[in-house]
Amino acid sequence: MNRKPLFDIVRNLLGRGLRQSEVDTLDKAIDTMTGVAGGTREVSSAGIRLIQQFEGCARVRGDGMVEAYPDPGSGGDPWTIGWGATGPGIGPGTVWTREECDQRLAADIERHARDVVQAIGDAPTSQAQFDALVSFHYNTGAIARSTLLKRHLAGDHAGAAKEFHRWVYAAGRVLKGLIRRRRAEAALYGAA
Numbered sequence: 001m002n003r004k005p006l007f008d009i010v011r012n013l014l015g016r017g018l019r020q021s022e023v024d025t026l027d028k029a030i031d032t033m034t035g036v037a038g039g040t041r042e043v044s045s046a047g048i049r050l051i052q053q054f055e056g057c058a059r060v061r062g063d064g065m066v067e068a069y070p071d072p073g074s075g076g077d078p079w080t081i082g083w084g085a086t087g088p089g090i091g092p093g094t095v096w097t098r099e100e101c102d103q104r105l106a107a108d109i110e111r112h113a114r115d116v117v118q119a120i121g122d123a124p125t126s127q128a129q130f131d132a133l134v135s136f137h138y139n140t141g142a143i144a145r146s147t148l149l150k151r152h153l154a155g156d157h158a159g160a161a162k163e164f165h166r167w168v169y170a171a172g173r174v175l176k177g178l179i180r181r182r183r184a185e186a187a188l189y190g191a192a
Helices: 004-014 020-034 045-055 098-120 127-140 147-153 157-166 176-190
Strands: none
Touching: 004 020, 020 045, 020 127, 045 098, 045 127, 045 176, 098 127, 098 147, 127 147, 127 157, 127 176, 147 157, 157 176
């Protein structure tokens, strides 16, 4: 659902632009009214900020270029660059511009959002829940096989929120960064 026409009307009524908190409030109200069944399935600015917060755009060199780094859990593969990008062509010595990192972030978020849309089908899902599920999937790639998804689809949102905390391991070790991320995702999911 394209919300811009509605936001334009509200801006005209107010006679000014909207603050981000107002946009988020309007998004939440629309999601509540529509059950998001016919609403947007794009990641909100809050969801993008969450992903950026935990992925970080690490290893920015003095010249502004960004270099790849090894996985913090394994110390090797998968090599990562920018906002958590992995895959073919990314390894030791890979260097991107910040613009390349931002473009890859947008493409990766879009791809992960499509996966989540497919996984949740027409299950009622608030914007906050959707954003949390996309962040989870962006980091784990596990939305389709997770008990978290099964609980969400069953409407057991309290149980689904508890499932985030099970995904704190990398290379068999609990990582503090993953504990913080899952806590933030569960809080966002439960904010619905």
